Amino acid sequence: MKKYLIPLFLAIFLTATLVGLIIIQQPKPIDGSERLSNIIQMFQDLNYTFVLPRDYFAGSHPEKTVLLIHDADFWAGNIEAIMRIEEAYGVRSAFYPRPDTEWFSQSVAEYQEAERQGWEIGYQYCCLSRSDGDMTLAQQQFKGQLLYMRQLFNVKTTTYHGDNYNLKINNYELYNQELWRSLDLNEVYSLKDYSYITDTNNKLVTQTEYGNLVIVQLHADYIN
Numbered sequence: 001m002k003k004y005l006i007p008l009f010l011a012i013f014l015t016a017t018l019v020g021l022i023i024i025q026q027p028k029p030i031d032g033s034e035r036l037s038n039i040i041q042m043f044q045d046l047n048y049t050f051v052l053p054r055d056y057f058a059g060s061h062p063e064k065t066v067l068l069i070h071d072a073d074f075w076a077g078n079i080e081a082i083m084r085i086e087e088a089y090g091v092r093s094a095f096y097p098r099p100d101t102e103w104f105s106q107s108v109a110e111y112q113e114a115e116r117q118g119w120e121i122g123y124q125y126c127c128l129s130r131s132d133g134d135m136t137l138a139q140q141q142f143k144g145q146l147l148y149m150r151q152l153f154n155v156k157t158t159t160y161h162g163d164n165y166n167l168k169i170n171n172y173e174l175y176n177q178e179l180w181r182s183l184d185l186n187e188v189y190s191l192k193d194y195s196y197i198t199d200t201n202n203k204l205v206t207q208t209e210y211g212n213l214v215i216v217q218l219h220a221d222y223i224n
Contacts, residue, residue: 031222031223031224032077032199032202032218032219032222032223032224033081033085033223033224035199035204035218035222035223036082036085036086036218036223037085037089039197039216039218040068040085040086040089040091041089043066043214043216044089046064046210047064048062048064048065048066048210048214049061049062049064049065049066050065050066050067050068050091050092050093051065051066051067052067052092052093052094052119052120053067053069053094053120053122053156053157053186053188054094054120054122054156054157054186057156057157057186063212064212065212065213065214066214066215066216067094067188067194067213067214067215067216068086068091068092068093068094068216068218069093069094069095069096069122069159069188069215069216069217069218070082070093070094070095070096070217070218070219070220070223071096071124071159071161071217071219071220072095072096072097072098072107072124072219072220072221073098073124073161073219073221074101074103074221075103075220075221076097076103076104076106076107076110076111076220077219077220077221077222077223077224078220078223078224079095079107079110079111079114079220080110081223081224082220082223083114083117083119086119092118092119092120093119093120094119094120094121094122094157095111095114095119095120095121095122095220096121096122096123096124096158096159097111097121097123097124098124098125098126098161099123099145099148099149100126100130100145108152111152111153112152112153115153115154120156120157121149121152121153121154121155122155122156122157122158122159122188123145123146123149123155123157123158123159124158124159124160124161125142125145125158125159125160125161125171125174126160126161126171127139127141127142127145127171127174128169128170128171128173128174129161129169129171132169133169135174138174139174139179142174143183146183146185155185156184156185156186157185157186157187157188158180158185158186158187158188159187159188159189159217160172160174160175160187160189162200172187172189175187175189175190177190188215189215191213191215193211193213194211194213194214194215195207195209195210195211195213195214195215196214196215196217197214197215197216197217197218198216198217198218199217199218199219199222200217200219202219202222
């Protein structure tokens with residue numbers, strides 16, 4: 001029995017050492033603030049210009065453009081931290097809160113201050129999933145929530161909440177160009193031929209090459 005002890009202990013030691021090395025070599029997770037800074041710096045180094053979505057839809061824009069947007073799904077995130085980072089780089093972005101959430105009313109004053117300082121506040125909708133796919137009811141909810149949002153902000157653009165991940169209903173199917181135009185709105189994801197970066201579920205997905213228009217979606221929830 002003793003002749004097996006040394007190899008057994010050796011195997012345990014080597015396994016523990018190997019696991020330890022694997023743990024030590026794991027890269028340090030990048031927090032949302034650092035991720036935001038890195039992406040802004042990268043595109044500025046590539047000579048892209050950051051433009052607000054509402055300004056992009058309004059007319060002329062630089063050839064190489066980034067639309068930096070922040071959906072706020074489950075809480076507002078650290079709005080002041082986001083503004084502070086972007087101010088340091090001389091850029092502005094657009095926030096897209098969900099007015100149907102419990103936390104929204106608690107963050108209105110912060111969003112209004114951001115808007116006063118040049119950030120855009122848009123409307124993130126999830127009406128189709130919340131109406132269980134009923135298009136008529138979803139449109140009624142959409143118009144009502146938009147009216148409420150416009151009492152608080154100068155809303156010109158929208159994004160949709162990705163409930164297709166869990167409810168299997170794609171809120172983008174609510175988008176109707178004629179309806180949006182009648183409401184003096186533009187949908188960010190109706191744009192064509194754009195490159196895309198997103199941190200959905202806090203996992204950064206990028207591309208190896210970028211076209212002239214890039215949409216960068218960094219959720220406010222992950223920036224603290």
